[in-house]
Amino acid sequence: MTARTSPESARDIPEATVARLPVYLRALVTLSESGTVTCSSEELAVAAGVNSAKLRKDLSYLGSYGTRGVGYDVDYLRYQIAREIGVTQDWPVVIVGIGNLGQALANYSGFRSRGFRVVALLDANPERHDEVVAGLDVRPFDHLEQIARDHAVAIGVIATPAVAAQDVADRMVACGITSILNFAPTVLNVPDQVDVRKVDLSIELQILAYHEQRKTHGAAT
Amino acid sequence: MTARTSPESARDIPEATVARLPVYLRALVTLSESGTVTCSSEELAVAAGVNSAKLRKDLSYLGSYGTRGVGYDVDYLRYQIAREIGVTQDWPVVIVGIGNLGQALANYSGFRSRGFRVVALLDANPERHDEVVAGLDVRPFDHLEQIARDHAVAIGVIATPAVAAQDVADRMVACGITSILNFAPTVLNVPDQVDVRKVDLSIELQILAYHEQRKTHGAAT
DNA sequence: CTTTGTGAATGCTTTCACAGCA
DNA sequence: TGCTGTGAAAGCATTCACAAAG
The missing domain is CATH 3.40.50.720 (NAD(P)-binding Rossmann-like Domain)
Known part of the structure; x- marks a missing residue:
């Protein structure tokens, strides 16, 4: 019964979502390298090979990193996912x-x-x-x-x-x-x-x- | 209850089950090679790393290949799973x-x-x-x-x-x-x-x- | 008007628990 | 008795569809 005074990413992310985060990260890296600054959930979903509703639901477990009417900042979201997975360290x-x-x-x-x-x-x-x-x-x-x-x-x-x-x-x-x-x-x-x-x-x-x-x-x- | 006159493997097997059939097959091959003739769902489940209820449910999609009170004939079940997967051919x-x-x-x-x-x-x-x-x-x-x-x-x-x-x-x-x-x-x-x-x-x-x-x-x- | 974030609905999967058969 | 096969219950995951936000 660990009482966690949790720092902030204490939300528990469903296993199915965890398994897709690296796919999103890869897609974001590719977008970033091709110079894309912003992308919608639909664009990222296509790049990751999932549908956009699932993508948005997945990202919602991490927090609110998008902007309504605009989409996601590629580099910002990329960093947030990398941090969540734990690959900002080696x-x-x-x-x-x-x-x-x-x-x-x-x-x-x-x-x-x-x-x-x-x-x-x-x-x-x-x-x-x-x-x-x-x-x-x-x-x-x-x-x-x-x-x-x-x-x-x-x-x-x-x-x-x-x-x-x-x-x-x-x-x-x-x-x-x-x-x-x-x-x-x-x-x-x-x-x-x-x-x-x-x-x-x-x-x-x-x-x-x-x-x-x-x-x-x-x-x- | 389904009156199945069906060619026989016409049942549709859930994707999660399909993904585990090769694991069961591998476990059965190992058991067979170690000379085991018969095994219970519990034994096979342990060898495959799943729990026995799941194993029995999975096998039930293929048909009734076990004997109540006894268990499964290793070689017979092995053949049935190989056939279902399609690896009896090359x-x-x-x-x-x-x-x-x-x-x-x-x-x-x-x-x-x-x-x-x-x-x-x-x-x-x-x-x-x-x-x-x-x-x-x-x-x-x-x-x-x-x-x-x-x-x-x-x-x-x-x-x-x-x-x-x-x-x-x-x-x-x-x-x-x-x-x-x-x-x-x-x-x-x-x-x-x-x-x-x-x-x-x-x-x-x-x-x-x-x-x-x-x-x-x-x-x- | 566009696009996110998310309750509610739907569809899968796993687990339970026991009837049925050897 | 012992163990399989399986409905029913519980637990997850996906999809829908729309209110909220920019």
């Missing part, structure tokens, strides 16, 4: 499992430009410890504890094979990491206070296959 | 954009083992056309039309930079591809009959960052 991140996918993640420039900094790459396989990926040494998994402490890492990325993922998650949790992005195709068991998000490439394809099957089934002409 | 897939991520996807063994076959790798950059990735030649993007026709490709994967993604999507649609998995951080505009699913790595991290920010803020005890 988040240190470790990636564990430097196979093909781990390397791709390490090289992904989109992280750095969006508030994340990869501080270490770890792999259990000693043969990889020679390598340098994306300008970082690949280090032994055992270094996790020290790295997590030194850099105050709160977010970990798991890109190992499925069998290793639970062990890695356990070790991350033991090191005080409380947010995990899991690319391994397995369910992770973690304590309640730890957030896990999963990205499963083949699950996404399977969802597409389901709908595809339905299409070719029904109409054919 | 789906030919093309990957466009063979950078770090595209290479990782091309090498990902989880596709082949789960009903998908990568039939071609395409890239617009001529410098890449020498390379062989995952046993496949990297071919010019212009070959898309012919490849799509020859292999009856229905599913395309976009792993290009954001600026190229819409063009690639347009070309895919023109070639008759009706399902797209998009890894580029941009919104795609496609006709209604085309399904798009997106995977955005930095959006996932941003969602974690939002919750992380809340944790370190509020309670400490």
